[in-house]
Amino acid sequence: MAPGHNHNILVVGGAGYIGGHTCKALARAGYLPVTYDNLVSGHEWAVKWGPLEHGDIRDRSRLAEVIARYRPTAAIHLAAYACVGESVVNPAKYYHNNVVGTLSLLEELRAGGVDKLVFSSTCATYGAPLRLPIDEAHPRSPVSPYGHSKEMIEQILRDYDRAYGLRTIALRYFNVAGADLEGELGEDHDPETHLIPLAIEAALGRRAALSIFGDDFPTPDGTAIRDYIHVVDLAVAHLHALEYLESGGATTACNLGTGCGYSVREIVSAVEELTGRELDTKIAPRRAGDPPALVAAPERAYELLGWRPLCSGLATIVGTAIRWARAQSSGEARAQHAAPRPVGRDAARSGA
Ligand SMILES: NC(=O)c1ccc[n+]([C@@H]2O[C@H](COP(=O)([O-])OP(=O)(O)OC[C@H]3O[C@@H](n4cnc5c(N)ncnc54)[C@H](O)[C@@H]3O)[C@@H](O)[C@H]2O)c1
Numbered sequence: 001m002a003p004g005h006n007h008n009i010l011v012v013g014g015a016g017y018i019g020g021h022t023c024k025a026l027a028r029a030g031y032l033p034v035t036y037d038n039l040v041s042g043h044e045w046a047v048k049w050g051p052l053e054h055g056d057i058r059d060r061s062r063l064a065e066v067i068a069r070y071r072p073t074a075a076i077h078l079a080a081y082a083c084v085g086e087s088v089v090n091p092a093k094y095y096h097n098n099v100v101g102t103l104s105l106l107e108e109l110r111a112g113g114v115d116k117l118v119f120s121s122t123c124a125t126y127g128a129p130l131r132l133p134i135d136e137a138h139p140r141s142p143v144s145p146y147g148h149s150k151e152m153i154e155q156i157l158r159d160y161d162r163a164y165g166l167r168t169i170a171l172r173y174f175n176v177a178g179a180d181l182e183g184e185l186g187e188d189h190d191p192e193t194h195l196i197p198l199a200i201e202a203a204l205g206r207r208a209a210l211s212i213f214g215d216d217f218p219t220p221d222g223t224a225i226r227d228y229i230h231v232v233d234l235a236v237a238h239l240h241a242l243e244y245l246e247s248g249g250a251t252t253a254c255n256l257g258t259g260c261g262y263s264v265r266e267i268v269s270a271v272e273e274l275t276g277r278e279l280d281t282k283i284a285p286r287r288a289g290d291p292p293a294l295v296a297a298p299e300r301a302y303e304l305l306g307w308r309p310l311c312s313g314l315a316t317i318v319g320t321a322i323r324w325a326r327a328q329s330s331g332e333a334r335a336q337h338a339a340p341r342p343v344g345r346d347a348a349r350s351g352a
C-alpha cells in the first residue's frame with residue numbers, strides 16, 4: 001500500500017476483547033485501525049496497533065471530530081454491552097447503549113461519508129433454535145434483551161442501506177473464546193461472565209468453584225451446548241468482511257461459527273485435561289435467557305467471504321486461553337500491557 005494512502009478503519013469498541021484482536025489482524029493486513037472506545041469494558045493496553053480515541057458512541061460531537069480527523073474508509077462496530085444474563089435484569093442499559101448508541105454512530109458515519117460498516121451481531125438473535133445447526137434463514141426470535149438489541153440493529157442497518165446507501169455486513173458470532181496465538185492479547189472482563197475464562201480461573205485456584213448453569217437441558221449430558229470459535233479466526237473474518245464490502249458486496253448477514261457444539265461439561269473436561277487440574281463444579285439454576293443449544297451452520301461465511309476457521313479446535317481455544325490466564329499473574333503480561341503503541345509509519349498514516 002502506498003504511504004499516505006487513506007486506509008484508516010474506524011474500529012468502534014477496538015479496546016475490547018474481540019476489538020483488540022481485530023485491530024491486530026487489520027494492522028497485519030496493512031490497514032490502520034483507529035480505535036474509538038469509552039473503555040467501559042475495554043483496556044488502553046489492548047490498543048497496540050493504531051491510535052486510541054477515547055469517546056462514547058452516544059457522544060455525536062466527539063464521533064464527528066474523530067471521523068473528520070481520520071476520514072476512515074469503513075467502520076467496524078463492536079461497541080456494546082454483551083452479557084445475556086445481565087440484559088434480562090437490566091434491559092434499559094442494553095437498549096440505551098446498543099440501540100441508541102448505534103443510531104448515534106450511524107448518524108455520524110452518514111455525516112462523515114463512511115458508507116461501509118461491519119457490525120458485530122450474534123447468534124443470540126436466533127433465540128431458542130427450532131433446528132440445528134442454525135443457518136441464516138432460521139427465524140430470528142431473540143429470548144433476551146441483548147439478542148433483541150442486536151436484532152433491532154440489524155433491521156436498522158437494512159433500512160439504512162435502502163434509504164441512505166450504507167452497505168453493511170452483520171456478523172453473527174457464536175461463542176468467541178481463546179487468546180492471541182502470540183500471547184499479546186486475551187480476554188479480560190471485570191466481572192468475567194464467560195464460561196471458558198471462568199473455568200480456567202477455577203482450575204488455577206483463583207476462584208472457588210465453577211457454577212454450571214443448568215444440568216436439565218434437553219442435551220446428551222444435560223448441560224448447554226455452544227459453538228466456540230477462536231477469537232483469532234473471528235478477527236480474520238472481519239478482514240474478509242471488509243474486503244467483501246470494498247469489492248461492492250451488498251448488505252447481508254452471516255454466521256461466524258464452526259459447526260461443532262460443546263456442552264458445558266465438555267468444556268470443563270477440556271480445561272481439566274489441559275491444565276492438569278481437577279475442577280470443582282456445582283450445579284446452579286439455569287441462567288435466564290440461555291437457550292439449550294446454539295450451533296452454527298457456518299457454510300455461508302465460507303462461500304461469501306472465502307474464510308475458514310483455522311485455529312478453532314477446542315484444544316487451541318482452551319490452550320491459548322490458559323496461556324493468557326497464566327501470563328496475567330506473571331511479569332510477561334505486565335510487560336506486554338506496558339508496551340507502547342506503534343508510532344512512525346502508523347502515526348504518519350493516521351494524519352496525527
Ligand atoms: N464475546 C462473545 O462471545 C460475543 C459473541 C457474539 C457477539 N459479540 C459481540 O461482539 C462485540 C465485542 O464483544 P467483546 O466480547 O469484545 O466485548 P468487550 O466488552 O470486550 O468489548 C466491547 C468494547 O466496546 C466498548 N464500548 C462499549 N460501549 C461503548 C460506548 N457506548 N462507547 C464506546 N465504546 C463502548 C467497551 O469499552 C469495549 O472496549 C459486542 O458487540 C458483542 O455483542 C461477542
Ligand SMILES: O=c1ccn([C@@H]2O[C@H](COP(=O)(O)OP(=O)(O)O[C@H]3O[C@H](CO)[C@@H](O)[C@H](O)[C@H]3O)[C@@H](O)[C@H]2O)c(=O)[nH]1
Pocket residue numbers: 082083084085122123124173174175176193194195196198210211212213214224225226264287290294
Ligand atoms: O459460570 C458459568 C458461565 C457460563 N455457563 C454456561 O456456559 C454457556 C456459555 O456461556 P457464556 O460463556 O457466558 O456465553 P453466552 O452466554 O453463550 O454468551 C456469549 O455468546 C453469545 C453468543 O452465543 C454472545 O452473543 C454473547 O455476547 C456472549 O457473551 C452458557 O450455557 C452458560 O449458561 C455456565 O454454566 N457457568
